[in-house]
């Protein structure tokens with residue numbers, strides 16, 4: 001059997017951008033480093049896939065231990081399918097038309113096989129349908145008689161009581177008709193992708209919306225290197241289609257843009273790009289900050305984790321759990337704490353924040369939204385006393401991002417999704433850069449070792465002090 005040319009992931013990459021496909025195969029060393037957030041997503045997908053296998057117990061695992069085993073596993077899968085005693089296969093490997101796929105679960109049905117592909121998300125996306133259509137193409141092309149093809153994903157309405165009920169935790173949705181409808185398109189995409197890979201240079205493709213959708217491309221470092229640091233692409237008050245259209249017409253720098261194209265807010269953003277500075281509506285800021293007395297504040301960095309699988313009674317999938325907090329007030333006093341997953345950890349988290357508020361009047365966090373979501377979800381499981389404390393906490397919490405958005409804050413380096421690290425770099429450029437938040441969370445979740453947790457908690461404290469520095473900056477009288 002000849003070596004495959006495409007896999008499921010490279011096919012999906014090619015659907016997003018043919019240049020990305022070419023570079024991935026022929027110039028992988030030019031790829032950007034994978035972010036901690038992407039690594040965490042990848043690990044989560046693997047864990048959920050293994051759990052879903054228990055829906056169909058007793059299967060044979062066909063997973064190749066290394067790429068050198070792909071051809072062997074294709075043959076073993078074919079033999080297993082011919083064996084009438086085989087009822088369930090996990091990670092069955094198929095190759096057809098130079099495309100290799102691994103299917104999460106294959107179950108013998110009356111007159112054929114039912115294929116299941118598992119997703120760790122709460123809903124189905126366009127990419128998942130494309131993914132299913134490719135698998136359907138390869139399986140049917142390999143001669144597998146499919147009675148159905150389903151995508152299995154997590155049921156957002158599931159609430160855990162007692163032992164985890166996998167039948168209720170997962171939703172199975174037949175997508176065979178949709179996969180069948182897309183077969184011509186899949187065949188055409190495979191031809192296109194194979195031609196791209198046979199080429200001697202990467203296809204000429206301009207940067208565009210596809211660089212970020214559906215996934216951030218890991219060749220942006222290469223393709224975007226000619227984009228000036230200050231360009232019209234930095235504007236957040238304009239849709240992507242318009243910005244890229246301008247960019248490709250040669251309107252690249254803010255100075256090339258006619259002001260008559262823009263509204264007042266867009267003009268303010270343009271000014272900030274030219275000055276390499278930020279814009280904020282000071283009138284709105286003064287009005288909002290007057291509601292807070294600087295002496296009554298306690299600053300908090302709160303890290304939540306979002307496990308896909310509900311942890312205990314009353315919990316739902318992806319429910320937020322406190323992972324760690326850092327608190328700072330006055331000049332010196334500060335505490336950091338990590339919380340064990342479960343009810344006791346949640347109660348300790350609420351009490352720690354509540355106690356801080358008995359001394360101070362307002363809690364300042366970077367983003368209030370996760371705390372609001374946590375409180376909503378906690379309504380189903382908390383004790384009346386804890387819920388009262390949490391409501392009181394929320395009433396007295398101020399979110400920095402909410403405050404800045406209400407004042408139309410813009411800085412070209414922050415973009416539309418402001419993070420603590422980018423904002424701190426803008427406000428305190430001479431200070432040490434903050435650690436990536438997703439890295440920090442993975443470290444805290446992955447390692448129960450107390451010494452290493454203490455090490456990671458130092459970074460939680462650094463974030464807390466950064467929140468304090470940013471709020472103090474925007475609260476200063478001379479801003």
Ligand code: SF4
Nearest residue numbers: 017020211217220223
């Ligand atoms: S950065 Fe954009 S243009 Fe370049 S390979 Fe990725 S998606 Fe394609």
